[in-house]
Every structure is written in structure tokens, then in C-alpha cells.
Amino acid sequence: MKKYKIGGVPEHFNLPWYLTLKNKEYHSHDINLRWSDYHGGTGQMCKALREGEIDMAVILTEGIIRDIVNGNPCKIVQVFVNTPLIWGIHVAENSSYTTLDDLKGTQAAISRFGSGSHLMAYVNAENQGWDTDKDLDFTVIKNLQGALENLPEGNGDYFMWEKFMTKPHVDNGTFRLIDECPTPWPCFVIAVRNEILEKDPESIKTILRIINNTTIDFKNIPMIDKMIANRYQLELEDVQQWLSLTEWSQKNLTEKQVDYIQEKLVQLDLIEKKVDSQDIIWK
Structure with missing residues (x-):
């Protein structure tokens, strides 16, 4: 076989x-x-x-x-x-950020460089008219579990992950959903x-x-x-x-x-x- x-x-x-x-x-x-x-x-x-x-x-x-x-x-x-794929843009429940504009220049938590969460942060930045050199910063948190642990501690300001898989963590009050960013393909x-x-x-x-x-x-x-x-x-x-x-x-x-x-x-x-x-x- x-x-x-x-x-x-x-x-x-x-x-x-x-x-x-x-x-x-x-x-x-x-x-x-x-x-x-x-x-x-x-x-x-x-x-x-x-x-x-x-x-x-x-x-x-x-x-x-x-x-x-x-x-x-x-x-x-x-x-x-x-x-x-509908990427949800999430912040910790205790975060002071409430809109996409608030996230300009803050730190995106990503699973790793070259990942979807990394690449889609660029797509989102471009959609918002941000300067991808100045307005993007990254911290690596490995996966969804890493985001759940790190964002409430202030390690990373927002996290992009598939909206529906992340929704239970919005429903239970760990994350807040700020906005969405669908892939254009x-x-x-x-x-x-x-x-x-x-x-x-x-x-x-x-x-x-x-x-x-x-x-x-x-x-x-x-x-x-x-x-x-x-x-x-x-x-x-x-x-x-x-x-x-x-x-x-x-x-x-x-x-x-x-x-x-x-x-x-x-x-x-x-x-x-x-x-x-x-x-x-x-x-």
C-alpha cells in the first residue's frame, strides 16, 4: 500500500x-x-x-x-x-481599542511569519490605507491558544483568525470582534x-x-x-x-x-x- x-x-x-x-x-x-x-x-x-x-x-x-x-x-x-476566508479582527475583552482605526500602528499577534495571520494583516492594512512599513508591527504567538493566552496579557494588540472558529471566544468574553477582512480570492x-x-x-x-x-x-x-x-x-x-x-x-x-x-x-x-x-x- x-x-x-x-x-x-x-x-x-x-x-x-x-x-x-x-x-x-x-x-x-x-x-x-x-x-x-x-x-x-x-x-x-x-x-x-x-x-x-x-x-x-x-x-x-x-x-x-x-x-x-x-x-x-x-x-x-x-x-x-x-x-x-472571513478573517475576524479580534482584540482582548480588556483592550481599550474599539475600532479598526484604533489599531493603526499597533502590534498584530500572528501565528508565525509567512502565515495567513501575517499575510492578511498586510491585506487589511492596505484595505485601510495604512503605511505597511510604519503602521504594521508583529509579535509571534504560535496559534489560537497562544492568542487566547497572550492578548489579555498585553502581548499583541489584535489577532486575525477565521471568524467562526474564533466566535466561541468572543461569545465567552475573552475576545471582542472589531471587524472582518475576507480574502479577495x-x-x-x-x-x-x-x-x-x-x-x-x-x-x-x-x-x-x-x-x-x-x-x-x-x-x-x-x-x-x-x-x-x-x-x-x-x-x-x-x-x-x-x-x-x-x-x-x-x-x-x-x-x-x-x-x-x-x-x-x-x-x-x-x-x-x-x-x-x-x-x-x-x-
Whole structure:
């Protein structure tokens, strides 16, 4: 049996993977796919892909494109979630900040450099017309748990994380939600190391076919909203709202989308120059 390792965040977006793995759907195709949770998010997964710790990752689009441009030997094989990720902009309940304007020039808590929380702080700053050189500062807090511990202590002033996964901590009074910042592109893609794509493309196609069979009907699974609410400790009405806003994909990024994302990354000084989209997406 062929063995492959895949990484992703332990969040509601990735429940389709859990279901296919639980049902051992890959085994019948002689594939032993093993999942690893990456609480540190995209920056941690980029490192794991570079080091061969995992073969595939379900990862934030802007983060993996930036890392491929910077030398990560991977390609994007497919979009996983086609809709934007809605980043909530959070402060500690005891914070004096109440508006986005208050956060100009303060310190963003990020999981690590190169992560989504890092890159989206730049997107948010640009949206607000801030000077990204003068008005952005960062402190690394590793993950959501790190933010829960650090922000109330004054280590970092605001924290950007997926709105619905963070909402329980808003509801219980640890965080306040100041505003939202959606990604201006499809939020999650599936990336695979080039070595695997060259050696065994058929297995990757099989894995994609299996996960796509689940995502295409995911919203129609009976009681799926209750399953998500129970598994991720979310309120049922929040899950129902999230499901109404979220669309999975069975296609890859277009060259036009890749060019747009690269242009934005260049504009924000997050990459030096664009590369050919063929170096980023797998045909």
C-alpha cells in the first residue's frame, strides 16, 4: 500500500477529509493516507512541506503561493474551498481599542511569519490605507491558544483568525470582534510536493477524486450542521450561517487568479517578483 501524509488545520473546513479517512476510502485504492493536524497553520505547513515531513497540505492560498515563489518545491493541484476566508479582527475583552482605526500602528499577534495571520494583516492594512512599513508591527504567538493566552496579557494588540472558529471566544468574553477582512480570492488549496507529483501522479488524482466526491455533496449530508457544531464546539446557528457562505471546489486555480494573487503579494512587498503560473499550478 502506498503511504502518503497530508497536513491541515483542525478546523471545520477539513471535515470532508476526516470523513473519507474514517471510512477508509483511500485503502480500496491501495493508498494509506495519514492526516496530521497543524495548529500553527500555513507557516508551519510550508515548513513541513519543504522538509518532506508531509507530502500534501490543505493550506491557505496566499501563503503557499508566496512560499512556492520563495522556493518551496510544490505545486497547487486544486482549490479546496472556493469562497473567501472571513478573517475576524479580534482584540482582548480588556483592550481599550474599539475600532479598526484604533489599531493603526499597533502590534498584530500572528501565528508565525509567512502565515495567513501575517499575510492578511498586510491585506487589511492596505484595505485601510495604512503605511505597511510604519503602521504594521508583529509579535509571534504560535496559534489560537497562544492568542487566547497572550492578548489579555498585553502581548499583541489584535489577532486575525477565521471568524467562526474564533466566535466561541468572543461569545465567552475573552475576545471582542472589531471587524472582518475576507480574502479577495479562494481561501484553501491543496498543495503537493513536486517529488510526489513526478513519481506518482495517478495516486494524487485518485486522492482528489475521492475527496471531491465528498465535497460536492458535503452540505447535503444528513445532520451535517449538528455534526460540525458538536465536533468543533460551535453554536448550531453559526455553523448554519458558515455553511451558507462556504463553497468547496473540484477545480484548480486559473492562471488569471494566480497572476492576481501574485500581483497583490508584490504590491504588499511579500514577494519580490512574479513567477510563471505554470511553476505554481499543476496541470
